[in-house]
Amino acid sequence: MKTKIFLLILATFLINFSGCNKDDEYPPVTKVMFWSRDPGDPVEVSVDGINYGTITIYYSNYTGNNYPPCGSNGTVNVTLSVGSHSVYATSGSGFVNATIEVPSLPEGACYPVRIN
Numbered sequence: 272m273k274t275k276i277f278l279l280i281l282a283t284f285l286i287n288f289s290g291c292n293k294d295d296e297y298p299p300v301t302k303v304m305f306w307s308r309d310p311g312d313p314v315e316v317s318v319d320g321i322n323y324g325t326i327t328i329y330y331s332n333y334t335g336n337n338y339p340p341c342g343s344n345g346t347v348n349v350t351l352s353v354g355s356h357s358v359y360a361t362s363g364s365g366f367v368n369a370t371i372e373v374p375s376l377p378e379g380a381c382y383p384v385r386i387n
Contacts, residue, residue, distance in 0.1 A: 301373050302381035305347040305360070306330060306339055309387045312363035316347040316386065318356050323349045326360075326386065341381035348381075360386045 305316045307326050314326040328345020330338070342348055353375045360367040367386055374382060 299375070300350050300352055301376050302341060303349050303351050303371075303373060304338075304341045304343070304381050304383050305349075305358075305386055306343070306345075306383060307386050308333060314360050314362040314386055317359045318349060318351065320357070320359075323347050338383040338385065341383065358384070358386075 303318075305323075305326060307314055307329050308331050310329040310331060316323050316326060324347040326345060326347055328343070330343070333339055339346065351373050353373050356371055356373060358367065358369050358371055371384055376382060
């Protein structure tokens with residue numbers, strides 16, 4: 272009888288705690304920072320039809336794959352679910368309408384998206 276109870280407890284433990292796999296390593300949301308390098312008019316940023324704010328500071332000193340630290344002043348910072356999102360950004364000089372693919376990243380990391 273003790274063996275059956277032990278096996279039942281062990282099976283319950285394995286079912287409840289062995290479901291961890293590589294996809295569960297990172298949270299299902301990611302911090303995303305929208306930023307711009309080109310000076311111009313302020314840029315309003317909407318994701319999936321929701322306006323999240325305005326880019327007001329331009330980081331022209333960042334070139335190539337470099338970008339300002341996440342959360343920098345004048346950027347738009349949001350937390351989005353992992354997956355595809357529609358982005359609409361508009362300013363006095365034009366607009367961007369695009370789809371971005373937000374990756375799963377370790378907690379504390381962020382995904383920079385440059386809008387020009």
